[in-house]
Amino acid sequence: MKPEKILNLSVDCVVFGYDTNTKSLNVLLIKRFLESETEVLVDDYVLTGYHVYKDETLDDSATRVLKELTGLTNQYKKQFKAFGNPDRLMNPKDLIWIENEEFNLRTITIAYYFLLKTEDVDLKDNKFDAKWFPINALPEIGFDHEKIIVEAYEDLKVKCLSEPIIFKLLPDKFTINEVQDLYQSILGIEIDNRNFRRKLINKKYIIALDEKQVGVSKKPAQLYMFSMDIYKKMFSKNYLISM
Amino acid sequence: MKPEKILNLSVDCVVFGYDTNTKSLNVLLIKRFLESETEVLVDDYVLTGYHVYKDETLDDSATRVLKELTGLTNQYKKQFKAFGNPDRLMNPKDLIWIENEEFNLRTITIAYYFLLKTEDVDLKDNKFDAKWFPINALPEIGFDHEKIIVEAYEDLKVKCLSEPIIFKLLPDKFTINEVQDLYQSILGIEIDNRNFRRKLINKKYIIALDEKQVGVSKKPAQLYMFSMDIYKKMFSKNYLISM
DNA sequence: AAAACAAACGTAATTATGACGTTTATAATT
DNA sequence: AATTATAAACGTCATAATTACGTTTGTTTT
Numbered sequence: 001m002k003p004e005k006i007l008n009l010s011v012d013c014v015v016f017g018y019d020t021n022t023k024s025l026n027v028l029l030i031k032r033f034l035e036s037e038t039e040v041l042v043d044d045y046v047l048t049g050y051h052v053y054k055d056e057t058l059d060d061s062a063t064r065v066l067k068e069l070t071g072l073t074n075q076y077k078k079q080f081k082a083f084g085n086p087d088r089l090m091n092p093k094d095l096i097w098i099e100n101e102e103f104n105l106r107t108i109t110i111a112y113y114f115l116l117k118t119e120d121v122d123l124k125d126n127k128f129d130a131k132w133f134p135i136n137a138l139p140e141i142g143f144d145h146e147k148i149i150v151e152a153y154e155d156l157k158v159k160c161l162s163e164p165i166i167f168k169l170l171p172d173k174f175t176i177n178e179v180q181d182l183y184q185s186i187l188g189i190e191i192d193n194r195n196f197r198r199k200l201i202n203k204k205y206i207i208a209l210d211e212k213q214v215g216v217s218k219k220p221a222q223l224y225m226f227s228m229d230i231y232k233k234m235f236s237k238n239y240l241i242s243m
Numbered sequence: 244m245k246p247e248k249i250l251n252l253s254v255d256c257v258v259f260g261y262d263t264n265t266k267s268l269n270v271l272l273i274k275r276f277l278e279s280e281t282e283v284l285v286d287d288y289v290l291t292g293y294h295v296y297k298d299e300t301l302d303d304s305a306t307r308v309l310k311e312l313t314g315l316t317n318q319y320k321k322q323f324k325a326f327g328n329p330d331r332l333m334n335p336k337d338l339i340w341i342e343n344e345e346f347n348l349r350t351i352t353i354a355y356y357f358l359l360k361t362e363d364v365d366l367k368d369n370k371f372d373a374k375w376f377p378i379n380a381l382p383e384i385g386f387d388h389e390k391i392i393v394e395a396y397e398d399l400k401v402k403c404l405s406e407p408i409i410f411k412l413l414p415d416k417f418t419i420n421e422v423q424d425l426y427q428s429i430l431g432i433e434i435d436n437r438n439f440r441r442k443l444i445n446k447k448y449i450i451a452l453d454e455k456q457v458g459v460s461k462k463p464a465q466l467y468m469f470s471m472d473i474y475k476k477m478f479s480k481n482y483l484i485s486m
Numbered sequence: 487a488a489a490a491c492a493a494a495c496g497t498a499a500t501t502a503t504g505a506c507g508t509t510t511a512t513a514a515t516t
Numbered sequence: 517a518a519t520t521a522t523a524a525a526c527g528t529c530a531t532a533a534t535t536a537c538g539t540t541t542g543t544t545t546t
Contacts, residue, residue, distance in 0.1 A: 007252055009327070009351060054349075057328045082325040082353045084252070085300045106297075108252060108351070110325045162405060177524080195504065197525075202502095218523045219512040420493080438535065440494075445533095461492045462543040 008107040011062045012049030012083075012145065014152035015070070017118035017132060018169035023181045025169075026118055026132040027149055028069065032142045044140040047148060048128065049109060062112040069128060076115040076168040080155045083148060084108030113152040115168040136188075160186055164205070167226040173209060175221035176200055205230040251350040254305045255292035255326075255388065257395035258313070260361035260375060261412035266424045268412075269361055269375035270392055271312065275385045287383040290391060291371065292352060305355040312371060319358040319411040323398045326391060327351030356395040358411040379431075403429055407448070410469040416452060418464035419443055448474040 015028035029045035048069045052061040058079065067073055088107050123130055133139055135153060138146065160166050166182055167174075180196050183189075200206050205227045213220035258271035272288035291312045295304040301322065310316055331350050366373055376382055378396060381389065403409050409425055410417075423439050426432075443449050448470045456463035 007250065009250055009349075052327075055329045058325065079324065081322065082301065084295075084353070086298045106252075110327070158405070162401070175524090192505070193524090194506080194526080199503085216523090217513055218521085219510075219525085221524060418493090435536075436493090437495080437537080442533085459492090460544055461490085462494085462541080464493060 007084075008105045009052045010049050010107060010109045011052060011058060011065055012047045012109045012111050012148055013062055013065050013069070014047060014111065014113040014149055015066065016113060016115050016135075016152070016156065016169070017121060018115075018182060018185070019118040019132075020171065020174075020178055020181075023185055024134045025182075025185045026134055027138065028121070028130055029133055029139070029141070030069070030128040030130045042142055044142040045131070045133070045138075046142040047145045048130070052110075058110050062110070066114055069126075069130060070116075070121045072116060072120060076165060077112055078114075078155070078159075079110060079112050081111050081148075081151055082108060083111060083144065088144065109148075111148050111152065113156065115156075115165060117169065117171060119171075157186060164226060164228070164231055173211065173223040173225055175213065175223060177221060204234065250327075251348045252295045253292050253350060253352045254295060254301060254308055255290045255352045255354045255391055256305055256308050256312070257290060257354065257356040257392050258309065259356060259358050259378075259395075259399065259412070260364060261358075261425060261428070262361040262375075263414065263417075263421055263424075266428055267377045268425075268428045269377055270381065271364070271373055272376055272382070272384070273312070273371040273373045285385060287385040288374070288376070288381075289385040290388045291373070295353075301353050305353070305357075309357055312369075312373060313359075313364045315359060315363060319408060320355055321357075321398070321402075322353060322355050324354050324391075324394055325351060326354060326387065331387065352391075354391050354395065356399065358399075358408060360412060360414060362414075400429060407469060407471070407474055416454065416466040416468055418456065418466060420464060447477065 017026045017028060018024070019026060028048070030048055032042055032044055032046045034041040048065055050061070050065050050068075052058060053064075056064070059077070062077060062079070063073065066075060066077070084106060086106050088109075118132055123132075135149075138149065141149070156165075160183070166179065166186075169182060170178060176197050177193070179200060180191055180193060183196075184191055201208075207225050207227055207230075209223045209225055211223045213223065260269045260271060261267075262269060271291070273291055275285055275287055275289045277284040291308055293304070293308050293311075295301060296307075299307070302320070305320060305322070306316065309318060309320070327349060329349050331352075361375055366375075378392075381392065384392070399408075403426070409422065409429075412425060413421060419440050420436070422443060423434055423436060426439075427434055444451075450468050450470055450473075452466045452468055454466045456466065
């Protein structure tokens with residue numbers, strides 16, 4: 001057996017976007033469309049990803065891919081898993097010849113997910129033909145990208161219970177009910193509003209603003225913000241075996 | 244800029260071993276020793292890792308590395324991060340020439356950690372000159388492996404609070420105090436024994452055996468075991484925003 | 487038999503949780 | 517101007533979990 005020294009290195013990005021209005025957690029996917037002279041070969045959706053450039057860090061590569069797709073920078077990003085099994089041959093063109101020997105290029109991809117607000121992304125004139133899909137209503141997905149999305153989602157579900165990453169998916173100013181809706185969307189559960197409300201309001205890092213919703217046709221809700229500073233200070237000593 | 248199609252792919256394994264007697268969480272490291280004709284070039288410790296073979300999955304590769312190092316299979320394993328920055332040039336021999344062009348091979352490594360008991364590993368006649376080091380007293384570490392160890396440890400700290408992986412580090416039959424010692428070692432905190440004891444005993448997946456310690460010079464402690472079956476059944480509905 | 491000591495049990499005050507019922511403030515409607 | 521509809525917000529009570537301690541018990545060693 002010999003080590004494999006020739007392979008594709010790419011990053012793939014699972015872009016999670018939350019829409020506060022429709023209360024749905026979405027994934028941003030791009031169209032893959034290939035046809036030969038006689039037939040349509042593939043017509044499905046895939047994640048955005050790209051080869052890692054020479055002299056580029058993995059993180060920078062993911063950041064670049066997100067920027068090209070959405071125009072956004074400085075979004076929450078997490079490298080959550082590498083996928084690189086030998087059967088992961090993605091593209092017929094991933095064959096190269098060196099010194100008269102043919103190599104199947106293994107495609108190893110470092111998978112990231114991003115958390116952002118759908119409203120921050122303008123998909124008009126998007127060159128990738130990108131579209132949001134609710135996490136629970138994904139279209140036909142190409143390559144092994146469905147697996148990657150599912151694993152990203154699993155990671156997100158676990159992580160949002162122990163870290164305040166949920167607020168990356170919400171506007172800076174939010175209502176208690178918006179936070180609840182988001183938890184419900186992600187976890188697929190029902191939460192008692194009165195208990196949830198009490199719990200959240202009692203957190204010192206959830207700060208009531210001198211502001212209420214405007215333009216709603218019911219009693220406008222109190223707006224809150226999340227303070228990362230206070231959060232960080234609190235959790236220097238946190239010990240909780242919830243196991 | 245061009246995509247990088249030629250690189251080293253390896254796995255690196257952070258092997259955590261817990262020693263119930265000395266109550267210390269250790270990392271298994273191997274000696275790296277290189278000298279030229281005139282001087283010692285490096286004399287430090289590194290993680291075990293190796294190139295991923297052609298036609299081998301990443302997981303299999305890590306499993307193989309652990310087996311070669313310790314003889315063990317079927318240990319708890321987690322892929323926790325990929326490291327692959329372009330400055331990660333590990334070895335002078337990582338230079339190759341293709342068609343008269345010189346390539347610096349970027350070394351991308353998929354990092355895993357393992358959880359096991361030091362007592363399960365026999366280091367006599369170990370061909371790698373492997374040694375256990377307490378996580379808080381690491382020697383000089385080569386390459387960027389200290390960073391990898393630190394990140395593995397961080398992941399372990401977080402994960403052991405929400406998942407019962409702690410039991411992978413303990414013998415099948417353990418005492419309550421051994422579990423407490425382990426938590427204290429990993430987290431670097433003091434826990435009140437009386438409260439910890441009550442909390443653990445009340446978990447339905449912690450099962451008291453009809454057995455006590457033998458050969459101890461004080462009151463022998465009750466032995467317990469962990470039931471993964473019961474644990475799994477309980478956590479179908481678990482929802483806990485501890486945030 | 488006594489001493490030493492870790493193991494194991496106990497208690498009371500406080501805080502968090504789960505499961506509900508009730509009131510309030512606003513915009514829209516009459 | 518009063519009424520209605522409705523989401524927002526508050527309240528209560530029983531139970532469970534946590535914190536911070538004190539006390540007893542069962543072995544082995546002296």
